[in-house]
Amino acid sequence: MSLPLTIESNSCCVPRVTSTASVEDAERAARVFKALGDPTRVRLLSLIAAGEGGEACICDLTEPVGLSQGTVSHHMKLLAEAGLVTREQRGKWAYFALNGSVLDAAADALRTT
C-alpha cells in the first residue's frame, strides 16, 4: 500500500481521509460518512441508484424499507443535507437522485493509492 506524500484536498467537497486532514477537513468528511453510517440510509441510496433514470419518488421508497413516510423523509433529509442526494419536488411528491460528484468525492477521500 502506498500512501499519499502530500497534503491533498479533494477537488469537490470531501477531503482526503488518508492524507493530512485539518480539523475542518475532518469535520466535513465525517459529516458525509455519518450520513452513510446507517443501514436504512444505505438501502435508500441503493434503491435510488436502482430506480428508473437513477432517481426515485419518495412514494416508492417507503415500502421496500418497511418504514413510515415520515421516517423515510427524515433519512432523506439527512442524505440531502450531506449532499449525497438531490431533491426535486414534482407536484405532490419529492423525487431524489444520487449526487454522483459527492459520492465519488467520498470514495476518493478513502483511497490509499
Added chain:
Amino acid sequence: MSLPLTIESNSCCVPRVTSTASVEDAERAARVFKALGDPTRVRLLSLIAAGEGGEACICDLTEPVGLSQGTVSHHMKLLAEAGLVTREQRGKWAYFALNGSVLDAAADALRTT
C-alpha cells in the same frame, strides 16, 4: 453519471452502496461508514496515514487530537472493529496501521461509475 446495471458485491467486505443492497449488505456497509463518521476518527486515520511507514504508535496520537489516551484508545478500538486499521502490540505500546483493502473497498462501495 452512469449507474451499475447489475447486482454487485465488493470483493472484500464493503458491499456496493450504489447498487442493489440487501439488508445484510447495507448493515455491513453502514458499520464501516459509521466508524468513519466522526471527526476525531477521521483525524486519527489521517495521522496514521502520515506516520512513518504508514503506521503510528498510540503514544503519538493523543497529543495531536488533544484527547486522553483512554478516549483515543476507544476511537481506535471502533476503527479496528470496523476493519479500518490493524493493531500490533509492541512492548508497552499499541501500533496502528491503515487497512488499505477495507478503505479501498469502502471507496469502491461509493463509486457511481
